[in-house]
Amino acid sequence: MSIDHLLKKLSVRSPWLFRINAGSCNGCDVELATTACIPRYDVERFGCRYCGSPRHADVVLITGPVTTKVRDRVLTVWNEIPEPKVTVAVGICPISGGVFRDSYSIDGPLDRLIPIDVNVPGCPPRPQAILEAVVLARSIWMKKLGLEG
Amino acid sequence: MSSFLKVLFRNVLNGPSTDPFPLGETFTPDRLRGKVLIDPELCMGCGTCKEVCTAGAIDLSELADGSGFRITVWQNSCCLCASCRHYCPTGAASLIPDWHAAHPEEDKYVRIEQQTVKYEPCSNCGTLMRPIPAKLARKLYASSPELDPEQLRHLCPACRRLRDALKGRPFPVAAAKVPAEAQA
Known part of the structure; x- marks a missing residue:
């Protein structure tokens, strides 16, 4: 193991999260806010924090069934996130369309538009399930950086 | 000042309020709706669950050779409303509090509850x-x-x-x- 690799491994710990609402009902967004803001769940223990700009993000959490109106905006914002990024689909809507499936105004499911790495179904998922997904996303992110596994 | 000390003391005594999960155990309410299960012993294949399913996550189809039927619940489409449990006339549909739902993309189509019932x-x-x-x-x-x-x-x-x-x-x-x- 080179010193460069070792330094990288020591320094890279904190994936920053970015949240995209692709036409969600806000249920999943409330759960995402819960995992970040309520001390009981506290996602910042894993070095994760929500950032305001997609250019700073490492893990992107997408909620909502991707409506026709919001599709291009989601793709624009998602393309602004630098590689390597990990995409997490939160809730059943981005995964399969959920209760909005087959609607005229839905362009999802999301994996038709962009590659997804982690799914966390639920309507909405529990904060603990979201924490599990973030931890899974973190390990995938470390793999993409070549630091683990 | 004294009220602040009271809060400080209480926090020192009670410890952090953060749930240790995923590094430790967490709590799960008994009636949490986490995952739909179908009991093949009780399912009659009447299709009530398919009719009432809000998310259209249930499929019920005859086997190709007509020797039975197959009931499929797609967990990634299920919105856990428990309509199937409420309306199932035989009580074959149930929900268990298993909320460990996060999975990598390659497992997306594996997460189904499928039961085959033979006539x-x-x-x-x-x-x-x-x-x-x-x-x-x-x-x-x-x-x-x-x-x-x-x-x-x-x-x-x-x-x-x-x-x-x-x-x-x-x-x-x-x-x-x-x-x-x-x-x-």
């Missing part, structure tokens, strides 16, 4: 049919102790009607063909 031949005419679950049959015939639910549940609906019409006399030999013709 059985009617004990009189041999027509393939789904016998009434024993628990349900006992409940249905509870008010008539003279009837044997174990015997009745293996008869097809046509033979049950015939049995009622015969009023306890044995089935005639030719009757074996009657239900088949009635169905045709």
Whole structure:
């Protein structure tokens, strides 16, 4: 193991999260806010924090069934996130369309538009399930950086 | 100042309020709706759950050879509303509090609850049919102790009607063909 690799491994710990609402009902967004803001769940223990700009993000959490109106905006914002990024689909809507499936105004499911790495179904998922997904996303992110596994 | 010290003391005594999960254990309410399960012993294949499913996550289809049916719940589409449990006439649909749902993309289409139920031949005419679950049959015939639910549940609906019409006399030999013709 080179010193460069070792330094990288020591320094890279904190994936920053970015949240995209692709036409969600806000249920999943409330759960995402819960995992970040309520001390009981506290996602910042894993070095994760929500950032305001997609250019700073490492893990992107997408909620909502991707409506026709919001599709291009989601793709624009998602393309602004630098590689390597990990995409997490939160809730059943981005995964399969959920209760909005087959609607005229839905362009999802999301994996038709962009590659997804982690799914966390639920309507909405529990904060603990979201924490599990973030931890899974973190390990995938470390793999993409070549630091683990 | 003193109220601040009180809060400080309490926090020192009680420890952090953060749940140790995922580094430790967490709590799960008993009635949490986490995952739909179908009991193949009880499912009659009536399709009520498919009809009421809010997210359209349930599929019910006959097997290609007509020997039974297959019920599929796609967990990644299920919105956990528990309508299937509420409306299931036999109580075959249930929800367990297993909320460990996060999975990598390659497992996306693996997360299904699928049960295959085979038909059985009617004990009189041999027509393939789904016998009434024993628990349900006992409940249905509870008010008539003279009837044997174990015997009745293996008869097809046509033979049950015939049995009622015969009023306890044995089935005639030719009757074996009657239900088949009635169905045709």
